[in-house]
Amino acid sequence: MLFMDRPAERPGELFDREGELGALLRALRDRAAVLVVGMRRVGKTSLLRAATHGMSRAYVDARALEERRHVSYADLLEALRGALREVLPLHRRLGELLATVRGVQVAGVEVRFQQGRGAPRLVDLLEALDRWGEERGERAVLVLDEAQELVKLRGRDILPALAYAYDNLRHLTIVYSGSKAGLLHRFLRLDDPESPLFGRYMERIDVAPFPRELAVRYLEEGFAAAGTRPDRRLIEDAVDALDGVVGWLAHFGLRALSRPDTALEETLHHAERLAASEFCHFVEAMGTHRYIHVARLMAAGARWSDVKRYLTALEGRPITDGEVTKLVRNLVDYGFAEKKGDVYTLADPALRRALPRIKCRHQEP
Template sequence: MLFLPYPKTRREELYDRENELKELEEAISRGERLVLLLGMRRLGKSSLLNVALNELPNPSVKIDVRKTYSEYSSVNRYIIGKILLSSLSGKKLVEEVKSFLSRVRGITFSGMKVEITSKDFSITELLEALNEYGRERGRVVIAFDEAQYLRFGGATKYDGIIAYAMDNLENLTFILTGSEVGLLFDFLKFDNPEAPLFGRYHHDILLERFSKELSEEFLRRGFEEAGFSVREEEIEDAVEELDGIVGWLSLYGYIRATRKLNHEKALEEVLKEAKSVINTEISRLFAYSPRYRIILKAVALGYSRWSDIKDYLTLKLGYINDSNFSILIENLVKYGYVEKKEGRYTIPDPVLAKVFREI
């Protein structure tokens, strides 16, 4: 069902991402070592990644780094190693991988499972073993979803590990996704001469929002598939409100088709869900500084110039110097909630803009 509001896993569940899927699969097949899958939230990066990994003939591992960080408050080498190994447990491990992993310090085998049992465990040695396995299987693909959270590795420096793998492990491909693109590039530091990944080539795939025409056709096909009749003007208005962001379009369609709500009520429910998302996603940011909330409100209200936003913030919460204000607003750009183009700031997601106008 096109409208299912969850990450997709099969090609037939995707809508109009054939070009991006082909580009990702071709990058892997020609041996690219680092692929970045980029785009704002709710454009389907995780779905595209899931489908690609399911269709690949190569062994692959996917780690949701944000989920890992939320669960463990860390992404150190033991945690990432544990997830990598758990994905290899079972019959495949016994038949194919055990001989490669047996040389890695700090892990033991128990039946169909492999576990980390020693502080001597080295994630680099694990990657070297997977590289040897990839030599037989053509390639091993390791995907880090929301990879900007790798910056919370503590003593484990994942940028250095990835750089080492790119230089020495020719049978590994890393795919990194990131909706907080600024933070992801801050972590990778491609333009920092002192950083491990400085100057390294990376193949970037950018997901864009749907066009107006594509969004309308997506809704038509989804409602037709669900056997639910809607008026054309309702489709046009939904696209006007949700602006080609497939996550919101899917949620709108799913709510209407499954709960039999009218157009206005379904849009209200999408807005309610957006408010819940905001409370979950950026509550820590608001707790860190109440100024973030006011900056977002200012931009949502249409203040787009640096000076106007700062004036609004000063009016609401008092004086802040230029340097501290610049840090705050640029952080919001890095987190992907605010976009900066030609010296003006906007909120690229119209649904979140509505929420921010009300906070």
């Protein structure tokens, strides 16, 4: 196994993950919908792409929508189009099926969607995927990677189409993957009786950081495959600092091959920058710098009542319980904070390190 700087594409490229891979393959065979959840850089995309390699698959990457405040139906169609362009060169038949959908033009491996009123309906596109699966004698798979970004979709409700697919399309499995579990739930509204998807069962697969011994072995094997054997101490330090998150271990491993002395520092710096930039997007989207103060407080562990007391003192005026709850809940739903007992802490050590110096644009004084 070599260190890679891109997601794995085939099962053979994965280090470990047998359990997750087996569970995912079973779910893809039997279930109409699957959730795959895990923190940033933990290896979700690799697991998903490797598991669905060679299947009738359309892979939508909604990460590109992360920086948007709002997402339109046209944006969703564009993301879908990207997924179809990856498949059509290999599967002409899917092109023929799509060409029968109103609002879709297919020319060779190119697919075009009409805009505005003539745009194709999501239901019709999902039906085309279902028919493709049926003809191939398997379930087609639609992966919506970073699906939580679709919570920002305005102007059209796609949940009815997703619920229709769940109930009626027997040859289609939809995988919803995301690094912000709370937001993913907010998007799908599985527990909301008013939601079209209410009560639908979705198999959930959690992708977790490697435990310590596995993280050490991952680094050892990666270095061995590259023909080097660095100091045990360097490996130990890296695993201590990077917490078993394979994306950061890979980043470190690749750099350590040429610059062992500075690799860990570079990787930590990179992780901090990513964490800070994500957090600032969130702060800007939410429109209040209160999140920075609350997150700094949570970095050392804080209860709901600590948050309330701290903000009241900081701002010199009372803050309502509802406001405190909203701040805390958003931090959890967006994956920045986690609750253990009644104490909130920050999930990502890189964010903890970045927070004391973090400066977000448009930050209020």
